[in-house]
Amino acid sequence: MPKPVRTRVKACGLCQVVSTTLFRVVHDAPNQWVLICGACRAKVETQPLYRYGGTWKADKRH
């Protein structure tokens, strides 16, 4: 039996895909920050309101 992976994951705010790396962005409403996956980021980053606020990663403990 493999050990359960102790990784915190979050779901994309747009497509609900669970990912260990999400991007904090504004896309359709000013100052409304959401965490989205890379695929969704690629879709929204051309929008006029798009702002990038950092990358969230499910950290392994160090």
Ligand SMILES: [Zn+2]
């Ligand atoms: Zn997504």
